[in-house]
Amino acid sequence: MVRFKNRWLLVEFLPMPTHTPGREPRAAAEEFTSKQIWVALKQSVLTHFGDTGWGAVGSSLTVKYFSPKTNLCIIRVAREPHKIAWASVTLVTAVDGRRCVPHVVHVSGTIKQAQLAAIRHNREVVARYRARANVPVGYQDSYEEYLRTSAQEIEGLQD
Structure with a gap:
């Protein structure tokens, strides 16, 4: 029996501040959804490849988790076309x-390692927020x- 092998991408989508002439730059107030991220990924694959x-990526590409608070996303894709x-x-x-600016934080072969990296990254982001607030x-x-x-x-995600 052969199992379907995946790669798990842990990606942080950093929103770019919107700048209106004559006003202070501000971050985007609206949050992304996992569906919007999937559509953007599909469009990027179609545009560039x-x-x-x-055809290589489409059948296996899924957004398994997205946190609008930290903009952290776990994406599953087949092992062969993961690049x-x-x-x-x-x-x-x-x-x-x-x-936005996507930042690939971690790539792993198992969902467990992606989960551990996501939890670790969330703690680092919260530590940065706290350091910035001087608490x-x-x-x-x-x-x-x-x-x-x-x-x-994150721990509740299943393969």
Whole structure:
């Protein structure tokens, strides 16, 4: 028996601040959805690799998890064409018309390693938010609950 082998891409979509002349730049208030990310990935594959690239990647490309709070996304793709998907992710410039910069944080062969990397990355992002806010180390805030619930969501993902 042969099993279907995957690659798991852990991607952070960093929204670009919108800049209106004469005003302060501000971050995009609207959040992405996993469906919008999937459509942007499909368009990127079609644009840069054509129908052949989409034929190789399309049947296995799925967005398994997306957190709008940290813009962290877990994408599953078949092992053979995973480099096409990886290249397409890095070439995405906008999701649903909102500019963003994709940052591939981790690539793994199992969902478990992607989950562990996502939980680790969420903790690092929250630590950066706390450092930016200059809060003491023992301070309890809403991020504690977020870290707990996001870890449960991520660990609950099935292959």
